[in-house]
């Protein structure tokens with residue numbers, strides 16, 4: 001069934017891709033393990049009223065609750081539900097049969113990010129171990145072309161991104177974990193390097209807080225003007241695993257505000273304005289509210305392959321919430337990034353076809 005739906009979506013893709021207005025830059029932001037349920041419905045009605053919760057339901061209700069899911073999602077992610085919903089597109093609201101899933105069968109981070117950036121749900125990529133990726137990301141592929149050489153950068157809260165993007169082989173600038181940014185730095189960049197070590201190691205040694213990642217990456221974007229940049233945020237997943245639904249929502253809201261800042265910067269900066277498409281997505285879904293399954297993901301959690309994607313920019317039609325019955329996959333994002341730039345992504349491994357935007 002999935003295959004037939006995929007083929008249907010592919011024929012649509014070919015038509016729409018041909019009419020696409022090209023961009024010169026692509027910015028990708030991921031929020032690790034943020035559920036489609038919150039993106040499209042805001043604070044979950046069960047989790048907001050869970051009397052057995054260890055997190056503060058009072059905080060959740062004070063900050064994120066409203067009577068309708070439309071109002072709740074606006075409270076949680078105001079940028080998504082104003083700017084992106086009016087000028088961009090959002091995929092993955094399963095209420096309408098608009099399905100967006102992992103094509104890989106693992107539903108955790110390394111296989112997910114591998115699929116996003118290499119376009120390939122590789123069955124042999126099946127752990128989060130620090131193994132240099134044998135597959136080629138679309139960033140690595142594009143950075144071999146003259147116009148993107150030295151113009152692609154990867155920032156992440158998790159210290160495995162340097163392996164997923166195969167920093168050594170690709171030569172991409174990767175700044176992840178608690179690493180300092182090196183090179184010719186502004187005073188602000190020196191401050192952000194120092195601040196990240198003053199923040200608590202809240203989750204584990206391989207993960208810094210997103211506030212550090214965002215500021216280091218955003219300042220790099222402003223000073224070096226990369227044509228391809230990735231912001232890999234992780235707080236949402238970590239707080240969900242910890243069972244902190246209040247902080248999980250906070251993390252999603254912070255990310256929405258940062259994405260608004262990135263977009264406002266893009267649209268007010270020559271070289272970026274009206275030439276840049278922003279893609280926002282996640283690496284996997286999570287389980288349902290019942291039985292605390294929202295905290296978990298991976299093969300044992302039936303719903304953990306259910307995810308979402310949003311995009312805004314000159315290469316994106318202003319459809320808003322996509323209500324078409326269609327099955328799309330995370331692995332289609334890599335080819336989409338290339339198509340947006342007027343390129344074809346042809347690494348030595350298979351690649352799923354681009355999504356019609």
Ligand SMILES: [Zn+2]
Nearest residue numbers: 033237241297
């Ligand atoms: Zn996780």
